[in-house]
Amino acid sequence: MSLKEKYKQLIDAATDSGMNVREQDNVLYINGEATNGATKDNLWNIYGQIDPDFRASDVVMDVNVNDTMAGTKVKVNTDKSNLNIRKGPGTDQPIVGKAAKDEMVTLISKSNDQWWLVRTDAGEEGYAYAEYLS
Amino acid sequence: MPLILFFSLFIISCGPKDADIKASVDKAIQVDNGMAGITSSVTDGVVTLSGECDSEASKAKCTDLAKSVKGVKSVINNCTVQMPVQVSPDDRLRQNLTDATKDHPGVTASVSDGVVTLTGNISRANLAKLMKSVNDLQPKKVQNQLTIK
Numbered sequence: 001m002s003l004k005e006k007y008k009q010l011i012d013a014a015t016d017s018g019m020n021v022r023e024q025d026n027v028l029y030i031n032g033e034a035t036n037g038a039t040k041d042n043l044w045n046i047y048g049q050i051d052p053d054f055r056a057s058d059v060v061m062d063v064n065v066n067d068t069m070a071g072t073k074v075k076v077n078t079d080k081s082n083l084n085i086r087k088g089p090g091t092d093q094p095i096v097g098k099a100a101k102d103e104m105v106t107l108i109s110k111s112n113d114q115w116w117l118v119r120t121d122a123g124e125e126g127y128a129y130a131e132y133l134s
Numbered sequence: 135m136p137l138i139l140f141f142s143l144f145i146i147s148c149g150p151k152d153a154d155i156k157a158s159v160d161k162a163i164q165v166d167n168g169m170a171g172i173t174s175s176v177t178d179g180v181v182t183l184s185g186e187c188d189s190e191a192s193k194a195k196c197t198d199l200a201k202s203v204k205g206v207k208s209v210i211n212n213c214t215v216q217m218p219v220q221v222s223p224d225d226r227l228r229q230n231l232t233d234a235t236k237d238h239p240g241v242t243a244s245v246s247d248g249v250v251t252l253t254g255n256i257s258r259a260n261l262a263k264l265m266k267s268v269n270d271l272q273p274k275k276v277q278n279q280l281t282i283k
Contacts, residue, residue, distance in 0.1 A: 022216060027275055029219045044262060054265045057277045060219075061269050091233045113270055114230055129233060131267050 003028045003058055010046045010059075017043065019063065031062040037134060040065050064113055073104045074118070074133040083133075085126035089115030097124025107133070152176040155205045162199045169196055172213055179207035186216045221248040222272040234267040241280065248274030256280045 003023055004011065010030070014021050017039050019032035034040045040063040047061060048054070068074055076083045076099045085097035089111045099105050099120050108117040108125070116133055119125040156176040163169050163183070169192055172185035181200045187193040193213050200209045222230070224245045231243040231250065240255035241264065250273040256264060261282055268276055 022219065024219050027219075040266075044266060048262060053282060054261065054276075054278050057275050060273060060276060062272055064270070090229065091236045114233060114267075131234075131263075 007047075007050060007059065010043065010050060013046050014043055014061075019043070026058060028059045029062075030059070032064070033066045034063050035065075036067045037065050039063070068107055068110075068133075070107055070109050072107055074107045074116075076101055076103045076105060076128075076132060077134050078132045083128055085118065085120070085124055085128050087126055089127045091129075093127065096126040097122075099124075099128065105133070151205060152178065155179065155181065155203060158203045159200045159206070162203055163196050165199070172196060174200065176206075179205055180210065181206050181208070182210045182212060184212045185214075187213045188216060188218055190215055219274075220272055221274045224248065227271055227273060230271045231268065234264070234271065238264050243268070245273075249277060250275070251277040251279060253279045254281070255283055258282050 003026065007028055011021050011028070014030045017032070017034060019030050019034075021028070021030050023029070030043070043061065043063060047059060051059070078101045080101055082098040082100055084095045085099060086093040087096050097120060099118070103120070105118040105120050105128070108119055110116050110130070111127060114130055115127045116130045117126070118128050118133070153176075156174055159174045159176065159181055163172055163174070169187060172183055172187065175182045181203075183196055183200060187196060193211060193215055196213060197209050197211045200206060224247070227245045227248070227250060231245065235241045235243050238256060238260060241252060242254045244251045244253070250268055250271075252264070252268065261280070265276070265278070
């Protein structure tokens with residue numbers, strides 16, 4: 001079965017959401033900017049229904065959620081632990097502060113897709129892993 | 135009767151010609167991988183190209199190659215340009231994977247030529263989360279060899 005047939009449902013949903021879908025060397029690449037987190041979650045749910053263990057190594061889906069602007073408040077959504085705030089963008093960087101689960105912090109800028117510069121209400125400023133901010 | 139003869143001659147003289155042109159055009163444009171996804175159609179010597187090229191240069195080259203075929207009057211190039219997929223360099227992938235796997239202690243990630251291989255153990259609850267953050271790093275491929283618990 002071709003990738004286009006196997007992932008038809010995913011391709012249709014991704015295309016409807018304005019994603020760029022293409023096939024190269026037997027890998028399906030889906031990428032683009034989603035206007036909200038629900039769009040990204042929906043695509044990953046569909047992907048998970050087709051390949052529940054994500055084992056086939058034939059999809060790379062890089063969806064960037066673009067609903068947070070610099071200057072707005074974002075919520076810390078760690079499982080239970082505090083979120084480290086670091087001096088620079090990387091886990092090798094020293095920790096300069098912490099934000100509690102569910103705490104609201106101010107997004108100053110997006111250094112890249114993985115690391116955002118944030119400031120807590122207590123005035124601590126540094127880089128936090130974007131996956132834990134929403 | 136002369137009219138029928140005229141038309142049948144017309145069909146005989148034009149039909150195979152377009153088909154011949156198409157065959158020659160197809161042969162001419164199949165010169166490199168950047169043009170592998172292109173198809174042609176020919177009507178009265180006018181060639182229409184469609185499909186995907188991997189650069190503006192290969193699109194222009196396609197037009198030139200088709201024009202150079204004998205019998206071609208003009209070329210309509212409807213190809214879209216698709217840039218090759220962006221893959222992060224290995225050192226950047228390694229750096230970012232350290233961050234992405236930090237909160238998944240049972241997981242080891244290795245990188246070779248853009249291909250990320252995940253080994254170790256992970257809970258099913260955390261699998262999608264890890265896959266999302268690894269996919270976001272622009273790898274060429276993700277090989278999930280994790281044991282899911």
